[in-house]
Ligand SMILES: Nc1ncnc2c1ncn2[C@@H]1O[C@H](COP(=O)(O)OP(=O)(O)OP(=O)(O)O)[C@@H](O)[C@H]1O
């Protein structure tokens with residue numbers, strides 16, 4: 001028998017806990033560490049409409065946290081109520097959460113903080129001539145009296161966790177707790193650039209920011225350190241994203257530089273962090289994390305903030321769509337003319353190394369970002385021009401060597417000997433929109449259009465072409481299959497097998513004919529005909545693994561399938577394309593819905609303008 005069951009009947013009597021005990025227990029969840037006090041109090045100040053918030057912290061918050069705001073204040077007769085459990089002015093019914101416009105709603109922050117500290121609040125609404133001072137110790141009211149005060153609220157929480165020794169013991173070192181506080185305060189200041197903020201820690205001013213700033217100004221001061229950022233605004237159907245993000249060469253090896261907000265709320269959201277990185281595609285080094293802030297606005301009905309007392313976790317009803325929108329927003333922003341890695345004076349072309357090809361060019365990135373938002377998307381203009389002229393080029397006798405790329409499937413059917421020599425194949429004329437002027441490393445196709453040089457990555461370009469094609473085929477159930485003369489068997493891992501079984505229909509529609517063969521063995525009878533014939537076992541294994549990975553990061557099944565087949569079938573670095581194949585690849589790329597990047601988000605081409613070259617050679 002346990003000790004508990006040995007207790008007397010009287011001791012086991014069920015009765016409500018005293019409010020002070022409840023508050024202390026709740027404080028365990030809401031107030032995990034000193035930075036949580038800062039968060040709760042600053043959120044209260046923001047909810048009170050303050051446009052100036054000053055934060056003072058001593059001894060990493062354990063000795064003192066003082067928040068001063070110029071918000072609406074609390075009327076004298078309500079100040080004690082504010083410290084009551086579940087007392088809030090922000091909602092009055094559960095349904096109000098559906099349209100929540102405030103940070104707070106649980107009515108537990110003040111009683112929780114008061115129960116684990118010595119707390120003093122002075123508050124005065126504008127309509128009152130004087131303020132009210134209220135003092136609690138360990139949740140017990142000590143005094144409540146009128147006092148002279150400025151409009152707004154001051155809260156001082158001292159001796160944090162003095163009466164919960166276990167919690168105090170578990171606090172990390174002073175430096176760690178201080179770091180949490182400065183990160184949190186930084187986040188709050190980034191999330192609300194219009195509000196003036198200051199943070200003073202142990203007598204030192206960490207930052208002091210005026211009200212009315214833009215996101216770019218805030219990020220510049222708080223995260224900048226002379227580094228370059230790009231600002232953008234993106235309107236999706238479900239979500240709008242305002243962002244200020246680092247140039248692709250401004251990376252670090254952890255996610256600490258990422259500040260994510262949903263409807264003004266600073267959140268911890270692995271799904272958004274993933275999208276943040278995914279938006280850069282391979283513009284950043286593998287393992288590198290971009291930095292910056294993303295402020296998402298989503299209909300309140302689409303989110304649930306009532307997941308955890310600290311409210312830093314949020315549930316999104318359509319998280320995949322939000323993920324994809326964020327990826328698209330970042331990709332679009334980086335794709336703007338001057339941001340696509342470009343050879344500009346003083347900057348290098350590709351800011352990060354490409355691990356496959358080992359070309360490490362770490363530029364300052366300074367020019368990569370210059371002029372963002374102001375210059376028109378010249379690449380777009382070029383491409384529509386290019387598309388026009390391509391069509392002209394192929395429309396008649398001017399074409400010396402007709403196409404051998406299957407324009408429906410992207411399949412390169414044969415490799416005719418080219419009659420086009422690098423750099424000299426066309427005369428200038430109205431129909432000579434672009435010329436293949438060379439290739440580099442059996443990977444990059446060098447095209448000239450007007451005065452600009454375009455460098456096309458043959459792999460990413462082909463991936464994009466095949467991706468859109470495969471997607472269409474799967475959706476229309478029209479993928480052609482290549483039947484194997486000799487079927488091959490393959491043993492799948494349990495994870496691969498269960499994926500295959502759950503998505504057999506999609507595999508079938510994509511051109512795979514794969515039948516169970518006992519145990520975890522399968523018999524491969526046909527593979528998608530698109531792209532180049534590779535080992536069928538490798539193809540299936542790779543596709544299964546790719547899809548498993550993509551599904552984990554929230555991709556839709558059909559898109560994941562198309563992405564994988566495209567990637568595994570596209571021409572690779574090292575595959576030598578004939579001039580004709582190269583030109584037709586570009587032509588097909590121009591027909592794509594999204595021609596600027598491959599499905600992973602890597603650019604399909606970059607532009608180097610004549611002007612840039614001239615500048616670099618000192619010709620301007
Ligand atoms: N700085 C402030 N200025 C004006 N009113 C405040 C301030 N801080 C708190 N209040 C008032 O006190 C009430 C209780 O605050 P408390 O933080 O405990 O709960 P909440 O903000 O409503 O919800 P949550 O527990 O989710 O933060 C608030 O609803 C608000 O009306």
Ligand SMILES: [Mg+2]
Pocket residue numbers: 040043044103104105109110
């Ligand atoms: Mg609150």
